[in-house]
Amino acid sequence: MIVRMKEILLFTSAKSVDDTVQSLGELGVLDVKEINKPNSYNINRIKTEIEDTETAILKLEPFILKRSKASKEVTYNVRDPKQIVERFLKTKTIENECHRRLEVLNQQLEWYHTWGEKTVIQDFKKLAEKSIYLRLYVVDKKIVSQLQKEHYISTFAEKDGKVPIAFFTRDESVTLPFKEVLLPNASFESVAEQISRKERQLESIAVFLEDQAQNIAVLEDYKAVLMDRLAVEETTLGMGDIEGKCNYLKGYIPKTEVASFKEAAKAYNWGYSISDPEKPEDVPVYIKNPKWISIINPVMKFIDIVPGYKEVDVSIYFLIAFALFFAMLVGDAGYGLIFLLLVLIFRKKLPTQARVLVMVLSISTIIWGVLSGTYFGSSEIAELPFLKMLIVDNIASFGVDNVSFMMHLSFLIGAIHLTIAHSVRAVQFINSIRALSQLGWIALVWGLFFVTEQLVLGIDMPEWGLWLFVAGGLLVALFSVESKNFFKSILISIANLPLSLISGFSDIVSYVRLFAVGMATAAVAASFNNMILSSGIENMGMLEILFAAIALLLGHGLNIALALMAVMVHGIRLNMLEFASHLGVDFSGEAYKPFKLITSDNNYNTKNTEILKTI
Numbered sequence: 001m002i003v004r005m006k007e008i009l010l011f012t013s014a015k016s017v018d019d020t021v022q023s024l025g026e027l028g029v030l031d032v033k034e035i036n037k038p039n040s041y042n043i044n045r046i047k048t049e050i051e052d053t054e055t056a057i058l059k060l061e062p063f064i065l066k067r068s069k070a071s072k073e074v075t076y077n078v079r080d081p082k083q084i085v086e087r088f089l090k091t092k093t094i095e096n097e098c099h100r101r102l103e104v105l106n107q108q109l110e111w112y113h114t115w116g117e118k119t120v121i122q123d124f125k126k127l128a129e130k131s132i133y134l135r136l137y138v139v140d141k142k143i144v145s146q147l148q149k150e151h152y153i154s155t156f157a158e159k160d161g162k163v164p165i166a167f168f169t170r171d172e173s174v175t176l177p178f179k180e181v182l183l184p185n186a187s188f189e190s191v192a193e194q195i196s197r198k199e200r201q202l203e204s205i206a207v208f209l210e211d212q213a214q215n216i217a218v219l220e221d222y223k224a225v226l227m228d229r230l231a232v233e234e235t236t237l238g239m240g241d242i243e244g245k246c247n248y249l250k251g252y253i254p255k256t257e258v259a260s261f262k263e264a265a266k267a268y269n270w271g272y273s274i275s276d277p278e279k280p281e282d283v284p285v286y287i288k289n290p291k292w293i294s295i296i297n298p299v300m301k302f303i304d305i306v307p308g309y310k311e312v313d314v315s316i317y318f319l320i321a322f323a324l325f326f327a328m329l330v331g332d333a334g335y336g337l338i339f340l341l342l343v344l345i346f347r348k349k350l351p352t353q354a355r356v357l358v359m360v361l362s363i364s365t366i367i368w369g370v371l372s373g374t375y376f377g378s379s380e381i382a383e384l385p386f387l388k389m390l391i392v393d394n395i396a397s398f399g400v401d402n403v404s405f406m407m408h409l410s411f412l413i414g415a416i417h418l419t420i421a422h423s424v425r426a427v428q429f430i431n432s433i434r435a436l437s438q439l440g441w442i443a444l445v446w447g448l449f450f451v452t453e454q455l456v457l458g459i460d461m462p463e464w465g466l467w468l469f470v471a472g473g474l475l476v477a478l479f480s481v482e483s484k485n486f487f488k489s490i491l492i493s494i495a496n497l498p499l500s501l502i503s504g505f506s507d508i509v510s511y512v513r514l515f516a517v518g519m520a521t522a523a524v525a526a527s528f529n530n531m532i533l534s535s536g537i538e539n540m541g542m543l544e545i546l547f548a549a550i551a552l553l554l555g556h557g558l559n560i561a562l563a564l565m566a567v568m569v570h571g572i573r574l575n576m577l578e579f580a581s582h583l584g585v586d587f588s589g590e591a592y593k594p595f596k597l598i599t600s601d602n603n604y605n606t607k608n609t610e611i612l613k614t615i
Contacts, residue, residue: 333369377525414511440475
């Protein structure tokens with residue numbers, strides 16, 4: 001649920017601003033809002049240091065494994081994190097320059113491999129002094145014979161259809177219409193020595209980086225301290241100022257944390273004012289649910305949307321519907337079992353919420369797959385006696401014509417889903433006449449459901465179905481808008497009603513995707529099986545069975561990927577678009593992010609006093 005918030009205006013002496021901000025960060029409950037936009041050289045400097053530190057950590061991580069294998073003694077033992085970063089950046093600059101220089105030197109070395117390692121560059125100048133000019137080209141071998149008839153040239157070994165040629169002339173202005181090969185700046189021996197020297201330099205750099213990989217933990221601590229320093233600077237400079245004597249800031253705090261804030265304010269002699277928020281649209285949203293509902297949090301964070309402060313928390317509705325939609329869209333017990341095995345194998349590497357969520361989704365998929373008789377798209381597995389007993393014919397994937405029932409089920413799920421949305425909204429407006437309009441919408445949803453069934457499936461609407469539109473339309477027209485002008489509110493509601501009905505009809509039809517995509521997943525799996533195993537396993541040799549297993553693995557892997565994409569597109573859409581629009585949730589909120597210093601622990605700060613001194 002969405003936790004109620006309080007607005008706080010905090011006052012502190014201009015002399016104790018830093019201490020106040022530090023104490024707030026240690027308290028870690030106040031979502032601070034900027035009063036003045038911070039703009040400071042210190043902030044930009046700290047941001048640069050954070051970026052440099054992150055770069056150092058990222059680039060040093062690959063060397064951790066190398067160092068563990070090499071088990072060398074430490075050659076460069078540097079413990080000052082700021083010095084580590086500075087040396088790392090300087091080292092990377094030198095390394096980049098070495099690679100750039102090596103590229104040039106290797107091109108020159110390749111020149112000698114083409115024209116001869118014993119070639120002496122000074123000989124070109126001596127020939128020029130005697131009015132013999134030598135120019136080098138690389139040309140297509142097809143034109144070499146023609147050039148030999150017209151000019152005095154010498155050829156070298158062909159390479160990749162190209163022939164190096166040396167063109168001799170006594171006229172300095174005469175050239176061939178090709179790109180001339182430039183001479184290197186140094187002798188072959190000098191180029192080879194420079195390459196060797198640069199390679200040794202790179203080896204030394206690699207040793208240095210391997211040694212510094214041991215200090216990644218120090219750099220992580222340094223980054224945390226920098227992040228805290230940045231937060232303090234931004235908060236301090238974002239505070240308001242009263243004639244240089246008193247500073248103040250505004251923020252929001254959960255109602256449940258007000259008591260702890262008051263205790264801190266008393267301890268630090270803060271002045272404050274606590275009130276209900278004046279502008280709900282500015283209030284950050286803090287969602288706190290029981291553990292079993294919170295397992296949907298990874299999906300909500302992935303989507304990165306938050307309901308408004310005055311809107312409804314959709315977590316519980318999203319969780320239940322998403323588990324059902326996931327099961328229907330994937331729809332294969334075999335795939336569900338794979339998901340379950342993977343999460344059990346990698347359980348220690350997954351966060352608790354993500355692990356439990358995947359287990360719930362996997363089990364839901366397995367249950368649906370068992371009831372529909374879908375196991376890797378194989379009808380043969382579904383025909384096994386025990387598994388066949390568990391199949392519900394109306395939702396079976398193979399052997400029965402259940403298209404009409406599955407479409408009916410999809411429309412029914414849609415109607416129930418939207419009914420829940422309007423029911424929740426009715427409770428939200430329980431003290432308002434607008435609650436009656438939501439009851440009207442429930443009637444309209446079921447009227448639209450019967451219309452959809454008649455148009456799509458040919459099922460006649462009940463005789464009393466028209467009264468759903470009459471009663472629902474009246475309730476919506478009369479009570480949708482609260483206004484002092486009663487007739488004006490009715491006209492507005494009636495004007496919006498036709499488009500709303502069309503939208504509601506399309507929303508119910510949208511739920512047919514649950515059947516269509518689920519059927520497609522089973523059909524694609526069955527198609528892969530039929531293509532790969534068309535001749536039967538008993539007619540295959542060992543090599544053919546191996547190739548068939550690989551093909552099945554790739555085919556079903558692709559099908560699983562497509563099914564998961566369908567879940568992300570369709571499963572989330574039905575919750576975030578169709579359901580949320582009927583629930584009146586625009587997801588216009590901003591998540592509650594309390595100002596909290598990462599390194600607020602006293603022991604940690606004591607340990608890192610020297611790090612703080614370097615900032």
